[in-house]
Amino acid sequence: MLLLARGQKPHRCKKKVAQERNSDGRRKRDNQSSVTVRLHSLQRLGNRLSGIASRVRRAFSVARYPRPPEWGERLAVTMAEAGAHGGVLRAYARANRDAIASALSGWGPDASTADPAAGPRVVANIPAVHVPSFVARSRAGDPRPYTNAYDNGKYRIGDLAAAANFPTRVLVDRALPFPPGKGPQDVYFCAVELNGAGIRFYGDMTLVLRSDRVAADTTILDRNSYDLVREPMKTWIDRAGPGRRIQAMRERARDMSGRWHEALVPMVAIRVFEKRGVVARRLTTGQISDAVLDDEDYIEVLRIGSFGVADLQEARLSAADVALDAMTADRLRHGPVPRFEAILWRARRRRAEKALGGVGVRTAVVVSSGRVKS
């Protein structure tokens, strides 16, 4: 696993490949002896890989549940498997792994310094309609400006009490690895984002937390925790039998989870390789960003404690929503007359942006997954 301290520049891929070529101290030539050496090396590597892979497979089996391998170790397996397909792929996998670590450290592809505003962030999407009250609660010193399901108990239509804790949520919550003494009511579910506009299904405004407001030991999951009740995990868990179901869910949840400071880079790298494959091509920042949060597939963050405007780096809007806003404004002036839903939708975002601006939080527009424009 490659972890970078803040401000440390990772090695460039060319350098890495060059080092590898010269590691045996002599110039490699395409002759018979070097081929034989290579074959032996590959054989040894293959044996090593097979051992690691079987350990990982055992770790993931339902029957036995030892401590799951660390995310760094899992990434090592992924990298080794890539290497088994040849030196070229291995070299590209390493270079791309470094590029991922670089992007997650806030380095642009050609930048000489890390951008303090860039890098992975914990984000929470919220509909614009709720932003003014979020700002008002922050200003009023409310301990829970950003709210979770438990805080929102009375924000309901229909029956108040029903489904506040529906059985499936209770089940999933029981399985999640909360810190000692903390429960679901203390957790504010967020996502990891790199350059993007978060999970727009949950709201059109992305609240981006400052990097220094995320505890290093924050638990992250490599997917939505509700995957625990979806196939194929559901069947695997059910196989454990009714008496062990919760235990099996907890074990699966533990497999999915890690700590922010140590698991994020390998977790993201594995996601990138899973999504894009190990190919002989360098990754772009946009491709890395897309893999971090891809449509409805995201890295879930179990943030302990609420947050307010003082914890925000910025808010983000998607370019698509901004374009719709602009179209509505244009239609209001020149026709055809827009529907009122579009007018109301736009008005709410203006109010949200104004409320955030009033407390010094800027709103940026995400123009592509690789870039954010202020």
Next chain:
Amino acid sequence: VTWYIDSIDARAGLAFASQRAPDLMSGSGLDADLPAAFISPPDFRVVLLPHRALGLSAARRTYQAGLFLDGQEVAFPYLDDVVEFTRRCFLRGGGGDGEDRTDGGPPAPLPDPWPLLEGLVRIDENIATRGDADGDSIERSYREDRKAFEAVVTDTPLGLAQHVAWGSARRAAPGAGLRSDVPGRHVDGAWCLLRAASHLVEDTLMRVPRDRLSEEWIASAGSLWAAIARLGLWPLLHLDQTQLNALVGAPLSERLSRLFFGQDLEGFYVDAVSWEAAETIGVPASIARAVKIDKPELASLHDFLAAFLAHPVADDRALHLALFAAGCIVAGPEFGRLAWPFDAHLGWRVALKVRIDRIADAAKQWLDAQLPRRAFSSEVERMIDDVIRVRIGGTR
């Protein structure tokens, strides 16, 4: 198979729904791998998802899990019904936005408000007429449609929804057997707009601060002035100066009169005024209460229209105001500059009235297209009504 809501953020107009049995409270667990539909503003087009996990997870955030009545999940026969329910919730929630507005809204209510004087602003009834009860009028058309809507609500049992239409769309329906509602035939368009304008001017005058004109009040009054000017209504409105003198005293009365009524015709050639200005125009409290806005003194014309569109009420003043708001929206793009067909024989006031009637017709057509497309049972209609009151951090 019936549709049920997995999670919904009613004010935001966001919902996840799936076609299934009512399993949200099932102790044996639910099937999270069923396909789901995501509904969102502004166009409320459906996005199909391969599973329900995203919707269930949304209930950890601002969404509520499911939609329940008396412990049972509320069913919707078709996905279109869920879409319409969500759309109406979204609009209805807009009616309560005034409570969240930090600045830029209508003038703050006065600690010792002026008494409301109806009749302070009169309409030129020689030009603008209300129309008789049997004639083709916007009021009659709306009253009939509203009555039909109410009847459908009463007839609709819980778990079902019925199609409804307004204006010419309702009358054009096969077998409707109703007199056609042809745009352009309405005789009371100008009268409806003028009634709303007079109510708004009266309300704005009643909000005037006693000591000095605040910036907030001037911004609001200016927005209203521009809106009325855009519709071309000023020449047909008259202020009862004597009443205003008696109320606020001569110096202030004269100043207000100059502000609102002292403009020459040049002032009517205003270009399109942005609809955002409607957020600063206050609404008479009695009309805001008619659409059940909780804090009527905070409601703007924008908020009022949102509440009305989700749940049109049987109140002529509310109709006039909604028509006025709709007129402001359609007048910009469709009647951008005031260039009426001047006719020396008829006189410019009559020509102006023709233009205002056209705006009113366009406004009525636009309004009809925004009003409810489905009627639900009275229980579900009450839920839509409630959206105006619920808010994060609020109490119920």
